Amino acid sequence: MPCTTAVAVLLLLLLASPVMPVQASADTTTGSSTTGTASTVSPSTVAVGGTVVYTVSGFPRGATVQVLVDDGALAASTGPDAGVVTTLHIDEDGTASGAFELPAYVGLGEHWLRFRAVAGPDVATSDLRTTEYTNKSPYFTVAGVTVIGGADQASPVPTEDDGALASSSDTATESVSASHRPTPAVALAEAERGPSKDFLLVGTAVLAVSLVVFILAGIVIVNRRRLAGLEGRRS
Incomplete structure (x- = not known):
């Protein structure tokens, strides 16, 4: 009994004590x-x-x-x-x-x-x-x-100098292209003159070839007549 009473008192003390947060x-x-x-x-x-x-x-x-x-x-x-x-x-x-x-x-x-x-x-x-x-x-x-x-990831950041350099490069490229580009008058003259030159060259070449063929044909005819005359004399 004394032991039971002591346990009960201990439980009551524990329940009565405040709970600390x-x-x-x-x-x-x-x-x-x-x-x-x-x-x-x-x-x-x-x-x-x-x-x-x-x-x-x-x-x-x-x-x-x-x-x-x-x-x-x-x-x-x-x-x-x-x-x-x-x-x-x-x-x-x-x-x-x-x-x-x-x-x-x-x-x-x-x-x-x-x-x-x-x-x-x-x-x-x-x-x-x-x-x-x-x-x-x-x-x-x-x-x-x-x-x-x-x-x-390390990508270079363009600077103002890079932009100016790129712009100068583009401008230079455009200038070179423009310098090699003929003016409208020159282009028209070349367009009109180009075909006539080609036609004259082709015509001259054809004429020269025809003349050579004509001369060769004349030489062949003359040689044949000579051969025919020689054979006639021999016979």
Whole structure:
């Protein structure tokens, strides 16, 4: 009986003790993400100084959130806003999105974004203050060129000099073509003169051939008459 009574008293104490709520983990500087928050970064590989597109969710609505690269450790300046690349405001649904260009101090290699709330109304049902919310994004890679579809895409960008050179080349080509192109008067004269020259050449050639044939025929006739006369004398 004493043992049973002790167990009953212990159960009553456990049931009467208040249940402590489970608090979400948070570290607004360099820790892991607050439970319930999430973020995305694209593209997964970006060129040096390229544009990074991000989304974030799970933050209290109306919160002001700062975005840093690698928790701001790469920035040379110091202070509470050192390394902040952009600031955003959380929508009514707890989400936000945007884009920014990578600062010059973000070099090649893997990096991440830190989203940290710095202002905004607290949520009455939450055990965390709004300024305690934070999120660490997935990693992204900074490379010399942007990688699209698994292959390096490095297409040269035309400059003003290239455009001027191409224009000059086209102009020179057109000038040469124009210099070799006869004027309408010359073309007409050549068209009228061309056929007459050909006709004269052909006619002269035919006449010369006819004259040669006529002379050969005369020589043959004369030779035949001579042969006939010689045979007559012999007989």
